[in-house]
Amino acid sequence: MxxxxxxxxxxxxxxxxxGTVNAYLFKSPVPTLIDCGEKTEDCWSALVAGLENNGLKITxxxxxxxxxxHVDHMGMAARVAKESGAKVWVSEMVKPWAIDLAGMQxxxxDTITGLLTEITNQKDSPLHQGFAKFFNNYKEYWEVIPPESVTTFQVGDSLTLGDGKWEIMYAPGHCVNQTCFYNHDTKELxxxxxxxxxxxTPVIDADLKDPSKRAGGLEVMIKTxxxxxALELSTVYPGHYDPIQNGNELLQHQLDRINARIDQTHDLIKGGPIGFFEVLQSMYKGRVSGPAIPMMIGYLDVLQTNKMIVSxxxxxGIVYSINAN
Ligand SMILES: [Zn+2]
Structure with missing residues (x-):
């Protein structure tokens, strides 16, 4: 032990x-890492040091x-696999990203530009350029994995990690292919x-079943x-920041906050037809950061699905108004 x-x-x-992403180490039954960061020298050094602190080498x-x-969770997987001989375990949903990264990107x-074109009514705009810069920038931190290093797992199966069994659960919303691991005995997640x-944040991506469509985003995230x-949660180990001890409460709090923001969006649209950027500025008051746009799109999606607004x-570009029917 x-x-x-x-x-x-x-x-x-x-x-x-x-700032940082969490990798999680289990030393038994075999040394296993969950997620592994981006492909940078800084990330590599931090991983080597982290393993060393626990008496392990990369090999x-x-x-x-x-x-x-996502790049911050798997960008460096190819290097780790190459230098350790470890297999990279991915779900069937993540596999295309592991072995055909450029194709999936x-x-x-296409999904992102399709949406931006719908919002702006332009094929190219400052918004397109902003997203392109961000999107192309992180490509250098993410490397494709040779198929022979990849093993797949299935949602519903379990993984033995440490001395526990962890159920592989689907958790779409933040992205379409996310899985969580839940220990039914200890209630850890x-x-x-x-x-x-x-x-x-619900990241903009193509639908899993029909890549010509945009995936559900915030609406799916809320369901997840x-x-x-509804699960009993003890310690939650998140992808970023410290472990969480009040997971159920925090989920409720975040859902309440999302619902309040949806109501706020609805109230703004009640004031008369309003364009995307206008509603975005009103909601974020000059603090429009990367995650603001997908969140804003999510609030509008929920209102449209519930037939409370029309576009x-x-x-x-796109304009939203109250559904009069
Ligand atoms: Zn992340």
Whole structure:
């Protein structure tokens, strides 16, 4: 038995605003890492140091399990696999991202540009350029994995990690291919980015079944949060920041906050037809950061699905108004 309780958190630096991403180490039954950071030298050094603190070398690693296909969680997986000989374990949903990264990035980019074109009524705009810069920037931190290093797991199966069995559970919303791992005996949850101290964001991506469509985003995220709220949660190990002890409460709090923001959006639209950027500025008061846009799109999606608002296209882009029917 190890003295340090597992999973052991190893914080790795990222390029993103939130600063770091968590990798989680289980030393038994075989040395296993859950998520592994971006492909940078800083991240590599932090991982090597983190393993060393726990008496391990990179070459001791046997498995790298990936929670979801985002650069900060799997960008460095190819290097870890290459230098350790470890297999990279991914869900069937993440597998295309592991072995055909460029292809999947192109599909995601098509979905993003399609949405931005719908919002702006332009094929290219400052918004397109902003997203392109962000999107292309992180490509250098993410490397494709040779198929022979990849092993797949199925949702519903369990993984033996430490001395526990962890159920592999689907957790879409933050992204379409996210999985969490739940220990029914200890009620611990390895949550990836399903639950973070600061509310997670529904990243714009293609639908899993029909990539020509945009995935559900916030609406799906809300359903997932409710599903996990119904579980008994002890310690939650999130993809970023410290472990969470009040997971059920935090989920409720974040859902309440999302609902309040949806109501606020509805109230703004009640004031008369309003364009996307106008509603965005009113909601975020000059604090429009990366996550603001997908959240805003999510609030509008929920209102449209509930038939409370309608959208129409104008030469200057999309405009929202109250559904009079
Ligand atoms: Zn993340």
């Amino acid at each position: 190890s003295i340090v309780s597992e999973p052991i958190r190893i914080e790795l630096p990222t390029q993103f605003e939130m 001791d690693l046997k498995r790298v399990i990936i929670t979801h296909a 192109a599909i995601r980019w 390895i949550a990836a980015d399903m639950l973070l101290r600061i509310a997670s 949060m409710k599903k996990y709220m 129409s296209q104008t030469p200057d």
